[in-house]
Amino acid sequence: MPTMQINAKHVNPFIEAAMRVVKEVVGIEVRRGHLSYKPKVEPSLQVSIIIGIYGFLTGQVVYSLDGRLAEKIVDKLLEGRSPVEKKIMFLDSLGEIANMITGNATSLLNHRKGEALSITTPAIATGSNLSIHLVPKPALVLGLITQYGPIEISIAMEEKETLTEVEGIVGELAEV
């Protein structure tokens, strides 16, 4: 089985994009937290937003945050709106923030002028007993700290060439 190579250079654009989008759109200060490794992507907190990336880089990004922070973000985004509107747009607005972070990060990641990276629409899951089937790939997990709680961004991506090269080597070995 080919193993995935995680590249730390894929993480910096997400740090930059997340700090910018959360500060600009939500108005909350964000500090950089820990960077760690997980053998597979998994949602760690109460609200998780999953976005796929495809193109010359392929993989998934999972944004996890706790319920209190999610509520604070929605409160700030929908300031002045009724509780009913906030409830209706709760998942939608969180998904849009994740979409903006991922979209901005792909712009920073994409050094190839002739190719574009595409992203999927966000899939959102909430609850303390989350059960989501994600691609079982190792991930770099980036922690961000806000005054209302943490955000964890799990990034599991690989370059198409890397995957092809590894598969090619495995194929060649199998033939020997």
Place this chain on the structure above:
Amino acid sequence: MAKKVLVVDDANFMRMIVRDTLVPNGFEIAGEAVNGNEAVTKYAALRPDLVTMDITMRDKDGLAAAREILNRFPEARIVMVTALGQEKMLMDCISIGVRDFVVKPFTPERILSAVKKALV
């Protein structure tokens, strides 16, 4: 007479932001669509003066919808409003005749300026 705008975005939240920016500045919202298929159908039915179009949407994405609208209605004025600010995406949009390309997050001034310029 107020210029009529069709707002296309799968996120209710983003449609609200665009609506709340345009309406107080004298624009009328002709309609809203949540995916590319709906955008094409609503454009044909409502014939708005301008469309603000997201790119990443289910069913049909905004680039495909813009292409279809511009093929059928070459006079259509479309402004893309997207989180995907990559150069290739921008070039693809310009090559099919999109008037402007606004990257999310945007300021109210940025989207107002894009919409006004596209309508000149």
